[in-house]
Amino acid sequence: MKNIKKDFFGNQVLTDINFTLNEGEVLGLCGENGAGKSTLMKILFGMDVIRETGGYEGDILIHGEKAVFSTPFDALKAGIGMVHQEFSLIPGFTATENILLNREPRKTNVISQVFGERLNTLDRKAMKERSDAAIDKMGVKIDPNMTINEMPVGHKQFTEIARELSKDQLKLLILDEPTAVLTEHEAEALLASIRNMAAQGIAIIFITHRLHEILSVCDKVVVMRDGYVVQDVPAKDTNVPEITRWMVGRSVQSAAATQIQDHSDAPILMSIRHLWVDMPGEIVRDVDLDVRQGEILGIGGLAGQGKLGIPNGIMGLYEAGGTVVFDGKEIPLNSPRKCLDASLAFVSEDRRGVGLLLDESLEWNIAFTAMQVQNKFLKNLLGGAVKWRDEKAIRAVTQKYIEALQIKCTSSRQKARELSGGNQQKICLAKAFALEPKFLFVSEPTRGIDVGAKSLVLDALKQFNRESGVTVVMISSELEELRQTCDRIAIISGGKVAGIRPATDSSEELGMLMVSQVV
């Protein structure tokens, strides 16, 4: 028996993970975002991030021997191959060249004998043979001479897999959401080839959000949640609703929204029709959505399904098309300034990149957009010919928000960079509040901040909505958070709206929507 066994102990992200995988077995790994799937795979593959962040505890056993990988190359040597979510291919190279990248068979010649082996010429014939062999192993037809940039997405994915297969020592293949970018037809071909590979004795870990795929190819299913393995069962003994329940599980009814307001008679403030957004990794397709005045609408969904694309597209940060009518007027897309002029505000999920001027004072950060867009905090001198910053007004407003949001800082002149993540997030909110918008997009407001700060930020948002009557659209990966804060929740799956439900619906139902149209 050749057992591959891994144990980790006492990590905050991952706690007591144990499972075994046998040769030729297909293991389906699923779980919500942040459940720890990626971290686990990173450990297994010896990625640099793990070592840089202090390593891990526990042991990985391969064939009963303890294995320690300090770089991905060690993992490769030990026979572990990984196909990442993002393609790692050279666009101008053919499939063959990519499959054998940096492992090309070579021929020696006179010059290389003198100047070293990098001047060996490539043995094109042997390269072709080996790539053909790898493609055959997969059991799918792709043209080895086609360059990557001419290929459909599915073939790129197959090229990646063939590259791992061409490594002779390959024993374990990790596929991280390989079907995410494939069409249904291509995905089926991939599933067939997974069975094919497993039949040849290669063990496979298959990570996906498409649960029916897991059931159709895997021998067993491991479900992770919050860094724990919650279930480890043979695939034939379970079904999709059951897995979904395990995935979103936790103390289900605990924190349903406390005070939901029904806005179904309120006028429609923003109406989105046929919106598409080309945001890499968060593509939005043909979204129709109505936002009613005064409500808090939550937008949820799994990562990469397009929920982040919606605000970024409407606010003009990524290329978008379709029509967006706000307050009776159509908003031109692809122009951030027009959106701000229309009294929309956006708190970006990328707070360090888009949200803040890191090396400027808090005063500047809070007042900047309002100053630029609405001429607030400015004094007119010489009859308006020269505009002067009104430092006093800026300080006053900054103080107000520092108190209101309990921002921890030494003074209002401190630099934004020096604040902690949670306080930076509060500054971003204050900046948006200072605009006094009619409509506010908040994207991932609690990403990367601690529990205490989380509830403060959420409360501030809710208060802002209830007291000033501002319509808020909040985008978040955390379902529970949406259920606590919002009135209605729209779930985005596969770039489209999968359904809109009141926040009182159970997590399980919303969870089912999340995976309903995953592409």
Added chain:
Amino acid sequence: MKKNHVVEFLRNNMVPIMFIIICAICIYLSGFSWSYLLNQVVTRMGRNIFLILSLLIPIMAGMGLNFGMTLGAMAGEIALILVADWQIWGIPGVVLAMLLSIPLSVLLGLMCGKLMNMAKGREMITGYILNYFMGGLYLLVVLYMMGPIIPIKHTSIRLPRGFGVRTTTDLSNMRQCLDNQWALTIGGVKIPLLTFAIIGLLCLFIVWFRKTKLGQDMRAVGQDMEVARDAGIKVERTRIISIIMSTVFAGFGMIIYLQNIGNFPTYTAHTQIGMFCIAALLVGGASVEKASIGNVFLGVILFHTMFIVAPKAGQNLTASPQIGEYFRVFVSYGIITIALVMYEAKKRRTRSGAGALLAQAQQAEKKGGETA
């Protein structure tokens, strides 16, 4: 469909086509005889092609147009000054100068490559500014160190004050020694066979080099550094090697170039050489990310034809050769600007193309939904 191909071809080859038209008009206006023109162009091809070929390898490695080739030119000049001082003339002198230039070029190329690795994505401007910096060091070496530190004896080379090198370095004893060896005259056109043979050898080397492991690595690094790194290719090292090779070839190229002319202004010969070589390559239809040997040959022919005929055409047209000269300089800077702008524009076009595809897919889906 066919029309699309024509439009595509025209768009991709806009620069060479424009140049062919301008050259044709200028040739007509200048009134030069064909044999004169041909003679001039062939001479200049022999003179210049080697230098321009040195640009190909960094383009392959994704480092853009190597403005740093000027460093190689400086190395070649220093080697020539030393050889001239030792009074070693003819082909042995050329060969010795080439050998001497190698260590200098390697050193300069190594430094240039390291700097460019620190400024990834901005290699071109880094190389360009580096030229000015190294130009200053070159002055220091040639004007002050040659004499007291590096012995310079011969009075035809040394400044009368006892150190430093004269403003013009005379290479008349070396003049066209390569070009005259095995020279062939056909119909009044002198063809420097040996020089062309050397150029042919370099072309063969480049073709062969593309097939080597190192060449493959360079192409991979050029297209996507991160992917190449993940595959275990030593990205930084590969990039440095490509710059070193380019610098060494540029040194050789400069020596071939100068032996053809027969003398050189000691302090300024290299200042424009990079700019003109790059302009010639771009005229031949190359871009920042793609260049072939064919581009080099076409570019040299077109660019130098322009050089020869533009002043004369200007004189015939406006009675002032100054106009043609002005036009020539204007065009070479203009062409570099156009190439850089087009490179960026093309990147942007592919990006917005992705968005258009998405909109199209949505439209198609909607139609499909309606019929079903």
